Amino acid sequence: MGLLFCMDMEEDSFPWTKLRNESFCILHRTRQHQCIQTQTVAAKRTTKKQQQHSIEMAAFTSHNPTNHPIIPLFIAFLLVFSSSFASVLSLQLMSDSSNLLPANQTFRPGKETWKLKRVNAYLKKINKPAVKTIQSPDGDVIDCVLSHLQPAFDHPELKGQKPLDPPERPKGNETAERMSKSYQLWAESGEYCPEGTVPIRRTTEKDVLRASSLRRFGRKLRRHVRRDSTGSGHEHAVVFVNGDQYYGAKASVNVWAPRVTDQYEFSLSQIWVISGSFGNDLNTIEAGWQVSPELYGDNYPRFFTYWTTDAYQATGCYNLLCSGFVQTNNKIAIGAAISPRSSYNGRQFDIGLMVWKDPKHGNWWLEFGSGLLVGYWPAFLFSHLRSHASMIQFGGEIVNSRSSGYHTSTQMGSGHFAEEGFGKASYFRNLQVVDWDNNLLPLTNLHLLADHPDCYDIRQGRNNIWGTYFYYGGPGRNVRCP
Numbered sequence: 001m002g003l004l005f006c007m008d009m010e011e012d013s014f015p016w017t018k019l020r021n022e023s024f025c026i027l028h029r030t031r032q033h034q035c036i037q038t039q040t041v042a043a044k045r046t047t048k049k050q051q052q053h054s055i056e057m058a059a060f061t062s063h064n065p066t067n068h069p070i071i072p073l074f075i076a077f078l079l080v081f082s083s084s085f086a087s088v089l090s091l092q093l094m095s096d097s098s099n100l101l102p103a104n105q106t107f108r109p110g111k112e113t114w115k116l117k118r119v120n121a122y123l124k125k126i127n128k129p130a131v132k133t134i135q136s137p138d139g140d141v142i143d144c145v146l147s148h149l150q151p152a153f154d155h156p157e158l159k160g161q162k163p164l165d166p167p168e169r170p171k172g173n174e175t176a177e178r179m180s181k182s183y184q185l186w187a188e189s190g191e192y193c194p195e196g197t198v199p200i201r202r203t204t205e206k207d208v209l210r211a212s213s214l215r216r217f218g219r220k221l222r223r224h225v226r227r228d229s230t231g232s233g234h235e236h237a238v239v240f241v242n243g244d245q246y247y248g249a250k251a252s253v254n255v256w257a258p259r260v261t262d263q264y265e266f267s268l269s270q271i272w273v274i275s276g277s278f279g280n281d282l283n284t285i286e287a288g289w290q291v292s293p294e295l296y297g298d299n300y301p302r303f304f305t306y307w308t309t310d311a312y313q314a315t316g317c318y319n320l321l322c323s324g325f326v327q328t329n330n331k332i333a334i335g336a337a338i339s340p341r342s343s344y345n346g347r348q349f350d351i352g353l354m355v356w357k358d359p360k361h362g363n364w365w366l367e368f369g370s371g372l373l374v375g376y377w378p379a380f381l382f383s384h385l386r387s388h389a390s391m392i393q394f395g396g397e398i399v400n401s402r403s404s405g406y407h408t409s410t411q412m413g414s415g416h417f418a419e420e421g422f423g424k425a426s427y428f429r430n431l432q433v434v435d436w437d438n439n440l441l442p443l444t445n446l447h448l449l450a451d452h453p454d455c456y457d458i459r460q461g462r463n464n465i466w467g468t469y470f471y472y473g474g475p476g477r478n479v480r481c482p
Helices: 029-063 070-098 110-126 205-210
Strands: 132-135 141-146 197-201 234-246 248-254 267-275 283-291 302-308 350-357 364-368 372-377 389-399 426-434 440-442 447-450 457-463 467-473
Touching (some): 234 426, 234 457, 234 467, 248 267, 248 389, 267 350, 283 364, 350 426, 389 426, 389 467, 447 457
Antiparallel strands (some): 132 141, 248 350, 248 426, 267 283, 283 302, 350 364, 426 440
C-alpha cells in the first residue's frame, strides 16, 4: 500500500525448520531375547578359554620384561580413535533421535522459542478480552471488545478516555447512517456485536509468523519517499490532486478479488490523504480494500485502514494492530472480508468511503458503506495532518517482487485493463474532496499516473451520474509486460 515511495526495511526472519521422519531400525524384541540367550551360553563356553589365555599372557610377560616401544603408541592411538568415534556416534544418535519426532511436531531452536515468546506477548497485548465471539464463514474469529478496552486506548494520550461522539458531516454528503445489507462476511447472518462494544478481527500466531519479522507484521515497508512512484517494487495506477488545502476525500470504490501470486505481494484499491514534505516527515491516512495473503492468510478482499506520521518508518499500522485508530461502530470489523464482490461481465458492487477532518476537534473520521461512521484517527497522532492535507490520491497499487525473475502476474483491480470499461474493468466513481469550510466539492484538475501502463493502466471520465470517475487496473505480466 505504500504511497509513491521506496525504502528497504531490516528483516528479522523467523527460522522455521521442519524435520523429516526418517527410517530408524531397531532390533525386534524376539531377536533381542534370542541374542541374550546366545550370549549367556557363549559366556560359559569361553570362561575356561579366558583362564588359559590369562596364564599364557602372564608367562609371556614374565619372559618379556621389556615390551616393544611401539606398543604404548599403538594403544594411545586406539584410545584417541575410540574417543573420537564415540563422539561422532553420539552426535549421530542425537541427530537420529530428533528425526524420530512425529511428522507434525516441529523442532524449535532457542532463537525461535525466544521469538515465539515475543509473538505471544504481542498477541496477549493486541487481542483484548471479548464479551462475545462470532465465528465468520471465512475462518475469521471476531471478538466483541468493550469500546474503551480496544487497542487505541493503550496510547498514553487516550488512557482512561472513551470514544468521541459523531462529528458534523461535510455539507453535500447525501449518505445517512443506514445499512440495509451487510457488507462483510462475518455479519451476513445478521449477528452483530452488542452496543458499547466494537468488533475486532482476532490476530493469531499464524498471522504473525507469516510476516518476515515481528517488527514487519501489520506495517508497510519503509521506503525512501519520492514524488514519483517508480522503483521499490510498488506499482500504481492512480489519480491525484495537489496544490491546495484539503480537509477530506470521498469516492465509491468497485470491489473485486484480484489474484495475488506471491505471499509477500498484495493488491489494493484505496484513498490516500497526504501531507508533509515527501521526506521522513510524511503523514498519510489510508482506507480501502486489499488482498494480502501475508497479512490475512487468504485471497479475500478486505476492508482496511492505515496511517503513518514518519513515512512508514516507526509509526502507524494496518487496522487496529497498534494504538491509533479509535473505532466507534459495532457493525464493521476493520480487516474483515467484504461481501459481495464484483464478477466479470456480471453484477458490480462498490462501497462508499469518506475520510474528513472534524472542524471542531481536528480528528480525522472514516465513513464506510452507506454512511456508517467507523471511527477516527486522533489529531495528536499527526504533525502536518493536524492542519490539513496537501494531496489527495485515489487508485490501485500492487507489489511486484519479481520472485520468479520476471514481472508478477498479480492483478490490480479486476485484472483487466481500463479500456474494457464497466463490468470488466474496476472503477472509482463520484470523486470529491472536502474544503476548508467542510463542503464536499467535485474534483477538477486531476493528474493521472500509471507507473507501467503495459502492466496496469488508467483512464479518466466524467458524466452527470458518476461525476468524476476512472477505470484502472490490469493483469500484470503479459506479452507487453514481460
